Amino acid sequence: xxxxxxxxxxxxxxxxxxxxxxxxxxSGHRSVSWYQQTPGQGLQFLFEYFSETQRNxxxxxxxxxxxxxxxxxxxxxxxxxxxxxxALYLCASRLGxxxxxxxxxxxxxxx
Amino acid sequence: xxxxxxxxxxLTAQEGEFxxxxxxxxxxxxxxxxxxxxxxxxxxxxxxxxSGKKKHGRLIATIxxxxxxxxxxxxxxxxxxxAVYICAASGYGGATNKLIFxxxxxxxxxx
Numbered sequence: 001x002x003x004x005x006x007x008x009x010x011x012x013x014x015x016x017x018x019x020x021x022x023x024x025x026x027s028g029h030r031s032v033s034w035y036q037q038t039p040g041q042g043l044q045f046l047f048e049y050f051s052e053t054q055r056n057x058x059x060x061x062x063x064x065x066x067x068x069x070x071x072x073x074x075x076x077x078x079x080x081x082x083x084x085x086x087a088l089y090l091c092a093s094r095l096g097x098x099x100x101x102x103x104x105x106x107x108x109x110x111x
Numbered sequence: 112x113x114x115x116x117x118x119x120x121x122l123t124a125q126e127g128e129f130x131x132x133x134x135x136x137x138x139x140x141x142x143x144x145x146x147x148x149x150x151x152x153x154x155x156x157x158x159x160x161x162s163g164k165k166k167h168g169r170l171i172a173t174i175x176x177x178x179x180x181x182x183x184x185x186x187x188x189x190x191x192x193x194a195v196y197i198c199a200a201s202g203y204g205g206a207t208n209k210l211i212f213x214x215x216x217x218x219x220x221x222x
Contacts, residue, residue: 050208
């Protein structure tokens with residue numbers, strides 16, 4: 001079966017721009033969560049969506065937002081990009097209380 | 112102090128050695144996850160534990176709920192086991208689908 005698909009794989013943006021990342025979960029998985037990974041801070045939780053509702057949120061500024069569609073696909077958006085937003089962004093999907101399945105990530109570089 | 116502490120940060124082993132990576136957490140959780148990340152970023156979920164012990168091939172994970180401690184063991188280590196191993200806690204503070212991550216252990220297994 002298809003895994004978790006994240007697009008695009010790589011992205012270069014300029015400071016001040018905004019960016020939208022996409023995550024398609026495994027079919028039937030309704031929970032999608034997003035994570036940021038940087039060399040300095042490691043992996044950090046951004047937010048989690050279930051049935052189009054945000055259930056949990058990490059400690060990130062309001063520039064980071066997300067949404068989930070009725071087919072469980074999710075997008076995250078970062079507005080007014082800063083150099084420090086350069087990171088690997090990972091999403092994961094989950095069925096019930098099972099383990100997480102991660103996507104390959106989107107590597108965002110802000111210049 | 113991090114909510115999830117992991118040790119050691121770096122580990123070099125000779126092929127065939129028995130390896131142990133430790134993880135401790137400071138408050139009650141619903142589950143402890145062990146993840147593996149290879150260069151390039153992709154994360155694979157190895158185990159999800161809420162009690163006791165699980166085994167998959169040469170990998171064994173244990174958790175002691177009373178001591179708030181988990182270990183990942185690799186028996187008969189092989190160079191292909193070289194990766195970053197990350198423990199993560201879910202259910203922290205009642206947030207079931209929010210993962211809090213340890214800092215990771217970079218394992219290098221030399222032939």
